Amino acid sequence: MPGALFAAGRYRLLERCDATSDTGFWHAHDLATGQDVALTVVDFAGRGPDAAAAVADCFAGTVWLGRVRSAALAPILDMVVVESAAVVVSEWLPSRTLAEVAAGGPSAAGAAAALLPLARGVQGAHRRPERVVSLDNPNRIRVGMDGTAYLAFPGLHPSATRQEDVRVLGAAYDELTAGTGCSGASSADLVVRTLEYIVAQAEVAAARAEALDAEAVSAAGPDQGGSEVNVRLFVAISVVALVFLGALGWFVGTSLV
Template identity: 40%
Template sequence: MVRSAGSVLGGGRYRLLRRWGVTADFEFWHAMDRVLDREVALTIIDGVSTQLGRSSVNEVFARTVALGQVRTAAVASVLDMVDGASFSAVVAEWIPSVSVDEASAGSTSVLGVARAVVELAAAMRGFHESGSVLAIGDSGRVRVSLDGIAYVAFPGTPASSERDSDIRGFCSVVRTLAAGVQSPDALGLMTGRDGQEVTAVAITDTLQGIVDQPLPRRIPFPHPSPMQSLRRRVTRRDRALWPRLPASQRSPWCCSARSGG
């Protein structure tokens, strides 16, 4: 069942505002919690009308608990998990943001892309090292905050999530954000580096190396002070008028310049 904007769920508590993605088993919605008067992100799971089934819905909730226990800018905070007769959903904090496609429309650089996704990569690495997954196989779950940080906007970990699907989803996000970069392969994320397998560890190390590169040293341009600029203008003018001016009207700057030269 694909819902439409304006629908009300959870006994009238959640009003759907805009759908940002849909898969065979999930819908990703920007919604309004009418009880607490706050915007939320809903990952809606239909255990009855989708392929997941009721037992798999419970497993989604169990796996999502790990996301709710992690505090990182790369994952929206999980606020609640709703299991009702008509629908089930993971309720997360709504962060003002844009979609990955919208973010890619602006001008960017390799460094800009690296800064945007480095925290997401670090979070993915942490989950993989702990034996869990970030569940970003569908890149539609990811958005970019107004601070320029890519994050999981719609948490919810299905049983089918694997590390490889995380890697593919992450690379899809990077590929989209780097669409306007002349050499997106410079990130070293699309293919293995030096024949090595692409892992969350390798991705994080690559991105961190890009972000940590020192900025090129800027050579300061010697701007003259207002007094120096005035002196130069007066000196040039007085030198031109020197033969025609009486001694009483000659600028002392010009005189000093003349006597010094």
């Protein structure tokens, strides 16, 4: 429960960010270091005598993730065993959930650009034999304050599959945009190509709009600007003349009294 101490009193649980059937994702505070951390708690209690082997498999797969240096992956700080659970401790970064970002109504191109680094990371992992990222839940993903989506709760589940990685990437994009741009993608390569295409199309549209604006300014030419100055000058001279004539009339009128 939030507020409880965990792992022999090392961490204070602050908020449960989500959970699957056997995995919890927590925002916690490390009482030893004074920093906030993310905890991925994979509980193998249901494995009985095989729990220890499952914990070892989880850690073995997570070791590889810990060596990845990418803005799309929260740095892994530690891995600890708590009874029959494998706990992966990673750095907590200032960030927002996908739902919070989606509430702001991001554009399709903005959502695609945010997810591209993570999608490319998954693509790179899948190009290695037997590597998966274990994206079994969209809420493993958060969006940093720089706008980059990243794996906030790393930790390899022994049953993770590449198909699940791809499915959740597509689900994350659809949640951000309330669309179906990546749903049904069959591979990380296809997700990356789709996101790149969305970003490229937006860049082309922006470049085209900028070119049209430049053409409009060029067509107007410098004479338009000069005409505006001339009109303003004429109005100013007219006002001064009227004031002067009014003052002169007042002076003459008072002199005749």
